[in-house]
Amino acid sequence: MKEILGLLLFSALLPFLPLGDWQAFLLDTAQFAFLITALALSWDLLARTGQLSLAHGAFFGLGAYAAGLTAKALGPLPALGVGMAVAGLSSLVLGLATLRLQGIYFAIATLAFSEVMRTLVLKAPFTGGPIGLPVPPAFPGLPLGGYYLAFSALLLAVAISLGLARSRLAYAQAATRQGEAVARVLGVPVVRVKLVSFLLSSALAGLTGGVYAFKTLFLTPYDAFGLGRAVEALVIPIFGGLYTTSGPLLGGFLLVGLESWLRLRVGEGYLVAYGALLILAILFLPRGLVGLFGGRRGAD
Numbered sequence: 001m002k003e004i005l006g007l008l009l010f011s012a013l014l015p016f017l018p019l020g021d022w023q024a025f026l027l028d029t030a031q032f033a034f035l036i037t038a039l040a041l042s043w044d045l046l047a048r049t050g051q052l053s054l055a056h057g058a059f060f061g062l063g064a065y066a067a068g069l070t071a072k073a074l075g076p077l078p079a080l081g082v083g084m085a086v087a088g089l090s091s092l093v094l095g096l097a098t099l100r101l102q103g104i105y106f107a108i109a110t111l112a113f114s115e116v117m118r119t120l121v122l123k124a125p126f127t128g129g130p131i132g133l134p135v136p137p138a139f140p141g142l143p144l145g146g147y148y149l150a151f152s153a154l155l156l157a158v159a160i161s162l163g164l165a166r167s168r169l170a171y172a173q174a175a176t177r178q179g180e181a182v183a184r185v186l187g188v189p190v191v192r193v194k195l196v197s198f199l200l201s202s203a204l205a206g207l208t209g210g211v212y213a214f215k216t217l218f219l220t221p222y223d224a225f226g227l228g229r230a231v232e233a234l235v236i237p238i239f240g241g242l243y244t245t246s247g248p249l250l251g252g253f254l255l256v257g258l259e260s261w262l263r264l265r266v267g268e269g270y271l272v273a274y275g276a277l278l279i280l281a282i283l284f285l286p287r288g289l290v291g292l293f294g295g296r297r298g299a300d
Helices: 001-016 019-049 054-076 075-100 104-121 146-165 168-178 180-185 189-217 227-240 244-265 266-285 287-291
Strands: none
Touching: 001 019, 001 244, 001 266, 019 054, 019 146, 019 189, 019 244, 054 104, 054 168, 054 189, 054 227, 075 104, 104 146, 146 168, 146 180, 146 189, 146 287, 168 189, 180 189, 180 244, 189 287, 227 244, 227 266, 227 287, 244 287
């Protein structure tokens, strides 16, 4: 819990630190870290049931486009609510159809859903198609408005993750993850538990996508619905520590910071070094960073 509070406090005070000529770059990198970390936390909420989702890139994109399309008419904050609702409702439809699947079958179904959503947005005329969709800034008169909007999304993700870990649902998720047949014998409504987890997870991913839209001010289907979003969402919790809050938080901050540093130092070959470090971490840190620092899986 201390590392969570420390990282959040540092993030809140970062704009007021003497960063010199690096301030604009560091604040922009921090915003991206907030959003990717929030997306990773949303993925981990569903992973606690044992389900491997590759649809979080689609929920991210749906939230981004829904917020971008409604921002002018509704304003930024209601538009973010629309993005959460669209992502959440789409997860209900997908979940009712697929949550009885397990393992690789569920992962393939969610990947197919992502590709369908990307294709629909690519072909729909009102989304701008392959040309893209311009998005108005959320707070044009506030220089730090976008920064603290992204930070607020991260705060909400952390609060939901911590609250869920302390709720009765956490025990039902753990039982479902260990074995659905045994969980049913114990009286756990397995499908309902997975559906509620899917709804919370996707709505948070939609919120993250909406804030991302206001950060970039321009959306394309290839960016918003890219498979890379889904991969980032699952790699960060694995690197940081699954089924925790501190794991994705530490993993997100470190991986985004590492990627930015490698881009500056290595240039176009940064992905090689980045991938090698991830492979080494997965091989030698099976419990992620929280295991390295003595944390327990399932703890904060």
